[in-house]
Amino acid sequence: MQSEYLVVLQSTVLHLEKVSKMWETIERMADDRLWIYTGIAGALLGAAFLAWFKDTRMGLWMYSKFDSMCDFLVERWGWTWFKQDENAWRKRYPKITKKIDSLEQEIRNIKRRIL
Numbered sequence: 001m002q003s004e005y006l007v008v009l010q011s012t013v014l015h016l017e018k019v020s021k022m023w024e025t026i027e028r029m030a031d032d033r034l035w036i037y038t039g040i041a042g043a044l045l046g047a048a049f050l051a052w053f054k055d056t057r058m059g060l061w062m063y064s065k066f067d068s069m070c071d072f073l074v075e076r077w078g079w080t081w082f083k084q085d086e087n088a089w090r091k092r093y094p095k096i097t098k099k100i101d102s103l104e105q106e107i108r109n110i111k112r113r114i115l
Contacts, residue, residue, distance in 0.1 A: 053059040070082040
């Protein structure tokens with residue numbers, strides 16, 4: 001009977017030591033906030049780099065390769081979450097969409113006059 005209590009007591013002590021070590025780790029993380037600042041700074045620098053990089057020739061090439069890879073995954077494995085809406089560019093570039101639509105309307109009007 002005493003040995004059972006001793007085993008339970010030992011396991012409880014081991015558990016409390018683990019909890020104490022975990023709590024010390026949490027306290028150290030709260031005290032050492034450098035990881036938070038470096039994480040935020042890294043995210044901001046990464047976002048700034050991507051904003052600049054997307055308009056470069058290399059960026060356009062890489063985005064087209066990524067797009068073709070996503071298309072391959074959609075065709076090969078049927079991963080539909082990579083599928084893009086066919087008219088997504090219309091939402092992204094409304095001025096160009098308006099200009100193209102007006103030009104297409106003019107072409108239709110010219111065709112009607114000729115025929």
